[in-house]
Amino acid sequence: MGSSSDPNSTEVGTGRRDLIKRSAALGLISVPTMSFLSACASGGGDDSSDGETEGKTSEKNPFGVKDGSKLDVVVFKGGYGDDYAKAWEASFEKKWGVTSTHTGTQEITGKLQPRFNAGNPPDIVDDSGAQQIPIDVLNKNGQLLDLAAVLDAPSIDDPSKKVRDTLIPGTLDAGMQGGKVVALNYIYTVWGLWYSGKLFQEKGWEAPQTWDDFLAICKDAKSQGIGGLAHQGKYPYYINVAIMDLIAKTGGLDAMKAIDNLAPDAFVGSEAATAAVEAIYEVVEKGYLMPGTNGLTHTESQTRWNQYKAAFITSGSWLENEQLKTTPEDFDMKFLPMPLLPDSKLPFEAIRAGSGEPFIIPAKAKNLPAAKEFMRMMLSKEWSTLFAKEANSLTILADGVDSSVQLRPGTQSTVEASKAAGDNTFRYLYTEWYSEMGTAIENASNELMAKRIQPKEWLKRAQAAVNKQAEDPESKKNRRD
The missing domain is CATH 3.40.190.10 (Periplasmic binding protein-like II)
Structure with missing residues (x-):
């Protein structure tokens, strides 16, 4: 889903033609677009971290990632595999000196529910698949970080823009609970x-x-x-x-x-x-x-x-x-x-059409600075292109794929279908x-x-x-x- 390969994955609005701008980079389409419900976010969540993970903030390090700290990453290993996440983690370590503990699994609930219950969750999670922990349940329990700080941070590719302004319109909607974005549905589906x-x-x-x-x-x-x-x-x-x-x-x-x-x-x-x-x-x-x-x-x-x-x-x-x-x-x-x-x-x-494969940052993550920076880097052209190469799919980042990436027949046919759909796109949120x-x-x-x-x-x-x-x-x- 979601997807992922099983229900996870796991849809809104009448688009207004902003569908897959990043596909223009592939030379496959001239860009249509879509518009969903206006995305909004508020608050900042529980940003508590201990001194072991807090570094000095700066213009290039807005969250204060600490060199030598560790990041706990759990990824649903379904339809997209997890090689893309390993590539991200290698890039993250090279830039920030942060080593990652990587877990690729389809048993999201089995492996993570005990950790959430014990107050010891990972730092960032691809919460997808048939054994997904429902986002609405985690949110009701106060276990998810409001992602407003990430979305309002400067874009890595263009610091004059907020991260949220570099995304395909409406793709944040699927991660909204009660007016806050608490999950980043990363893949354009x-x-x-x-x-x-x-x-x-x-x-x-x-x-x-x-x-x-x-x-x-x-x-x-x-x-x-x-x-x-x-x-x-x-x-x-x-x-x-x-x-x-x-x-x-x-x-x-x-x-x-x-x-x-x-x-x-x-x-x-x-x-x-x-x-x-x-x-x-x-x-x-x-x-x-x-x-x-x-x-x-x-x-x-x-x-x-x-x-x-x-x-x-x-x-x-x-x-x-x-x-x-x-x-x-x-x-x-x-x-x-x-x-x-x-x-x-x-x-x-x-x-x-819309966004799928929700990534979350638990409110009690031990390394919140690194988790937030990791998610910010997910929304860079470099990491979006790494995902396209490894998972043969497109992300929610507009113009987010380097022209060197060639898509397979099925994925190319979805790009063509999206172009043909134009304004006529829809997505359920229930x-x-x-x-x-x-x-x-x-x-x-x-x-x-x-x-x-x-x-x-x-x-x-x-x-x-x-x-x-x-x-x-x-x-x-x-x-x-």
Whole structure:
């Protein structure tokens, strides 16, 4: 997610064309943009550090990084691996004389929850994946640093600008809790359907723009012994990519905002939600799912898709890097915006796009000066380019990738899709704001895909999750206009 390779990862607004400026450096696109909710941050959090980690502050060392101190870094080792973080840590040590303890793992909760509970958390964490510690839970417990100081610090590349002013507009929104940015969603992510250009060429299929055309390909695939749609059954986050994209594209931004704003008719009574979930259930009913996909992990399902056992799969743009070892050289991975249901309010080109892979600094980190400087350097062109080279993905830094970086086919197709989308981008925020609600909706989707419930019951369960969340007074702090 998030992603990462599993639900972590883990979406807003009608862009105003600031989409992927850094891609212009690659010579791939002329720059469109997007605009999300205005990002805001306040306060400074608990900045207590002991003398062992406090150095002298200066213009070039705004947080007072101390030479010879140590930094504890934990990174989710999922779709993007962790080689990029090792490259960052080597660069950080070279510049500041700070050595890093590096942990790359998928067991974020298992390894870190005891440390948070004991008041001994790492200094900086990529809190992603299926075992992510929910950001909203950490924030409610007062365990996250308000990142305002980092975002308001001078940019390394242009000290006349604040760090926040060098980022793609709206990409801070996903890390906001109660008006403060407490997580830095670092990777620019696109969500949707994926297919093999090679398989489609061999079968004479054209990338579908309507749901009827999508179903026609699924039907033809089934007749040839190929699954129509694969999904990562053990992680229903992924099939919700399809369901939620269909809701937003069918009902427009108002349908999306109704879910984020916990409306009493977000699901039950919503024509868009009803049409979307019925469309997905038709795939199940007609037997167009790849056999066995409901019982597979993300990588198992994706690997079978790489073996041409399914025409389509749902995922975010971490997919290509995650599947490097199993993707045939001539597979020609391609991204596809969600096809349209009849009378959709958004065009086919509209995509869910925004920031994913949340990095956090615990409030009780032992080396806060180094942690904050590390995050500031993450938002430099040098480190953004290091990430692109190692993880084959783009970051939230505008103009953040050196022209020497060449992207793989799948990632390049997301750049092209982003250009085509222009203003027509959207992103849900309930996945970050309300983890319990998100899990409840995923559980309902798991039951739906296994044919244990039907669309009407799915809508009822999803609405119940919304209604329950709306009872929490804290929910009133989050609102989309």
